[in-house]
Amino acid sequence: MSFLGWVGKVGWIDLDTGSIQTETIEKYRKWIGGRGLGSHILLESVPVTADPLSPENIVVISTGPLTGTLSPTSGRLNISSKNALTRGYVSANVGGYFATKLKRAGFDALVIRGAAKAPVYLSIHNGKVEISSANRIWGLTTSQCYQELKKDSSESESSILCIGPAGEKQCKMANAVVDKGRSASYGGMGAIFGSKRLKAIAVDGDLPIRVHKPEEFLAHTRRSFQKIGYSRSGKLQKKYSTLFSKFVAGLGVNWGQVVKNYLDGIWDGNKMLRLSPLVFLEGCAVRNLSCFNCPIPCSRLYRYFGEEGEKFFETIQANHITNFGSMIDNDDPQVLLLASALCNDLGLDVDSTACSIAWAFECFERKTLNASECDGFHLNWGNKDSIAPLIKRIACREGIGDLLADGSLHAAKRLGRGSEKWAMHIKGAPFREKDMQTNMSWALGVAVSTRGSGHLNGAVPLENLSQFTSKDLELIGFDKAPDLSDSDTIGHFVAWFEDFKSLVDSLGACYFSTWWMGSDALGPLELSELYRTVTGGEEDVRELLKRGSCIHNLEKAFNTLHAGFAREDDFPPERLFDASLTHGARKGKVLEKDRWDELLDGYYRARKYDLESGRQTRRCLKELVLKEVESRLEEAGKLIE
Amino acid sequence: MKYKIGIDIEKCNGCRACELACSLHLEKVFNPLGSAIQIIRPDVHGPVNFEIDDRCDLCHGTETPLCMEFCSANAISFIRTP
Numbered sequence: 184m185s186f187l188g189w190v191g192k193v194g195w196i197d198l199d200t201g202s203i204q205t206e207t208i209e210k211y212r213k214w215i216g217g218r219g220l221g222s223h224i225l226l227e228s229v230p231v232t233a234d235p236l237s238p239e240n241i242v243v244i245s246t247g248p249l250t251g252t253l254s255p256t257s258g259r260l261n262i263s264s265k266n267a268l269t270r271g272y273v274s275a276n277v278g279g280y281f282a283t284k285l286k287r288a289g290f291d292a293l294v295i296r297g298a299a300k301a302p303v304y305l306s307i308h309n310g311k312v313e314i315s316s317a318n319r320i321w322g323l324t325t326s327q328c329y330q331e332l333k334k335d336s337s338e339s340e341s342s343i344l345c346i347g348p349a350g351e352k353q354c355k356m357a358n359a360v361v362d363k364g365r366s367a368s369y370g371g372m373g374a375i376f377g378s379k380r381l382k383a384i385a386v387d388g389d390l391p392i393r394v395h396k397p398e399e400f401l402a403h404t405r406r407s408f409q410k411i412g413y414s415r416s417g418k419l420q421k422k423y424s425t426l427f428s429k430f431v432a433g434l435g436v437n438w439g440q441v442v443k444n445y446l447d448g449i450w451d452g453n454k455m456l457r458l459s460p461l462v463f464l465e466g467c468a469v470r471n472l473s474c475f476n477c478p479i480p481c482s483r484l485y486r487y488f489g490e491e492g493e494k495f496f497e498t499i500q501a502n503h504i505t506n507f508g509s510m511i512d513n514d515d516p517q518v519l520l521l522a523s524a525l526c527n528d529l530g531l532d533v534d535s536t537a538c539s540i541a542w543a544f545e546c547f548e549r550k551t552l553n554a555s556e557c558d559g560f561h562l563n564w565g566n567k568d569s570i571a572p573l574i575k576r577i578a579c580r581e582g583i584g585d586l587l588a589d590g591s592l593h594a595a596k597r598l599g600r601g602s603e604k605w606a607m608h609i610k611g612a613p614f615r616e617k618d619m620q621t622n623m624s625w626a627l628g629v630a631v632s633t634r635g636s637g638h639l640n641g642a643v644p645l646e647n648l649s650q651f652t653s654k655d656l657e658l659i660g661f662d663k664a665p666d667l668s669d670s671d672t673i674g675h676f677v678a679w680f681e682d683f684k685s686l687v688d689s690l691g692a693c694y695f696s697t698w699w700m701g702s703d704a705l706g707p708l709e710l711s712e713l714y715r716t717v718t719g720g721e722e723d724v725r726e727l728l729k730r731g732s733c734i735h736n737l738e739k740a741f742n743t744l745h746a747g748f749a750r751e752d753d754f755p756p757e758r759l760f761d762a763s764l765t766h767g768a769r770k771g772k773v774l775e776k777d778r779w780d781e782l783l784d785g786y787y788r789a790r791k792y793d794l795e796s797g798r799q800t801r802r803c804l805k806e807l808v809l810k811e812v813e814s815r816l817e818e819a820g821k822l823i824e
Numbered sequence: 825m826k827y828k829i830g831i832d833i834e835k836c837n838g839c840r841a842c843e844l845a846c847s848l849h850l851e852k853v854f855n856p857l858g859s860a861i862q863i864i865r866p867d868v869h870g871p872v873n874f875e876i877d878d879r880c881d882l883c884h885g886t887e888t889p890l891c892m893e894f895c896s897a898n899a900i901s902f903i904r905t906p
Contacts, residue, residue, distance in 0.1 A: 280868065364869065391855035391858065394854070401848065472869065473837035477839050478841070497869060
């Protein structure tokens with residue numbers, strides 16, 4: 184039986200030598216594709232001693248077996264590397280059109296290693312890779328780079344993945360941007376590209392993608408489209424983009440705001456109103472934009488018109504309103520729009536950038552930084568005039584921007600003066616998640632993420648669990664209605680969703696179309712049917728979820744080996760436990776250390792990790808038949824018996 | 825009375841599901857070049873245009889053409905031709 188879904192090739196590009204080699208995808212089949220493929224190749228290929236910004240680090244850009252097919256949301260791209268901020272693992276997942284173009288150009292994945300002597304870009308067309316000088320595009324913003332490359336007749340239909348000036352300057356908060364609007368944000372991916380002097384990748388192709396059982400696949404696709412379209416979250420997202428989560432109860436009811444770098448928990452109501460989602464959706468959105476083959480488009484083209492003239496840019500997400508709103512006490516929508524547009528264009532991750540700026544504001548308010556150290560800016564909460572200049576300085580590493588460019592933890596370590604206490608991070612990754620005190624499965628999922636910190640792994644609102652049917656719950660691993668206050672239940676729930684997310688990212692689908700958003704969206708059964716009819720693979724849903732667990736464990740091992748993370752690194756910032764560091768409506772409302780320890784125990788038990796160290800045990804890896812991981816950890820003396 | 829496919833470019837999000845559906849119908853593979861519908865959008869943020877060539881058979885044998893069925897923006901409809 185033929186094995187379809189993939190186009191069959193992984194391209195290895197060595198920027199040191201300019202060599203381009205290909206290998207077949209067959210040997211990676213066990214890892215499904217996308218993130219699974221990336222995690223496996225990273226663990227195999229990156230030396231433990233490698234600096235993330237050295238030529239020894241690699242970047243794996245990978246698609247999944249569903250990519251480029253009619254399977255809904257089949258346009259996701261995975262980019263994995265050694266994390267520039269945490270020195271552990273990172274994968275950034277990004278939409279747009281690049282993934283499907285890459286696959287139609289004849290590559291399931293690219294692995295980029297080494298570093299070019301002078302700036303280059305890659306041009307990929309139907310199985311051919313060319314490395315060209317990037318002199319004419321080095322220094323350009325992401326939108327300028329897109330326009331410049333598209334002027335080439337051979338690239339007029341290409342999708343462009345590129346970095347901005349921030350990536351070129353190796354700011355560890357830099358992102359890589361697909362088609363001037365979709366951001367691969369996590370882990371300083373832009374800085375890693377910059378360290379390789381890789382400005383951009385342009386890709387186009389017209390090779391066909393074949394599936395195993397077209398008619399059966401069409402029937403499953405039809406059902407999946409209907410399910411997503413009729414789901415509560417799908418309908419809301421289509422209408423209000425991701426901003427729906429800002430004003431719809433249920434998905435996060437009673438969640439607090441992140442106000443002034445976590446000093447407060449509830450923002451002034453009038454300020455919130457001035458940044459209402461409708462202000463942006465009704466007042467500034469120009470048109471809907473969709474990723475490839477997405478029935479629930481969450482993106483919009485926005486228009487900024489203000490002091491810096493007119494700018495059109497793709498999108499503000501729900502997190503932007505927190506980042507450049509309540510986090511720094513700004514209630515001016517035009518300032519928020521400009522900040523988002525600048526981050527997109529200069530190639531900076533919005534979350535990390537806002538965390539750094541919020542830290543600088545707090546330092547200034549506490550008189551740890553003075554105006555002369557801040558290039559003359561008075562960084563008082565809500566000083567909106569300073570935000571755009573700060574972002575520009577960060578991207579160019581000018582003045583105060585150089586201090587902030589590598590994230591708030593790095594900045595605090597450089598500055599000292601006790602400022603480490605207000606650098607909000609987990610494992611070095613920026614931390615700006617909404618209220619962590621009320622929703623324990625969310626909080627736990629954020630803190631144990633293999634990317635360091637973030638809600639896009641196992642973090643799921645616990646109230647979602649009550650929506651599932653008994654059949655769904657059985658698949659998740661509960662034989663009766665679970666006790667939602669029990670730490671083991673929460674731990675199991677988080678671990679299950681981590682496995683599920685690993686599977687979704689490896690298949691090449693979008694998490695926003697799945698159970699993560701609610702039980703009426705796509706679940707593992709639908710995804711396994713799509714996988715089966717596309718590839719001809721005979722793995723059932725439980726086997727695929729087990730693969731998800733294996734992929735998570737590859738990343739966990741990578742973190743143990745490369746960054747030495749252990750139990751003490753799975754804690755949220757100290758501020759969330761320390762009542763003396765809170766004020767306003769959050770005064771005294773903190774997490775309890777004992778409760779957090781219970782939650783970690785519950786999670787480690789679900790994962791079969793060692794409770795004391797939080798690390799993988801031989802039993803855990805034996806059950807998953809991860810022999811190579813077992814050997815690597817054993818050799819490093821980091822396998823717990 | 826004859827009908828053909830029309831696209832309301834104001835509604836179209838440019839997701840290209842129609843191209844995929846059409847190529848599956850015509851060639852049993854996913855390939856926009858094998859589709860009778862071509863979505864034209866040189867700039868990913870720019871306006872959408874389209875072309876439909878004579879390979880379109882309105883998905884002969886089905887009640888609803890696949891492009892129309894999978895257009896989540898409801899941008900595709902039948903239009904009457906003289």
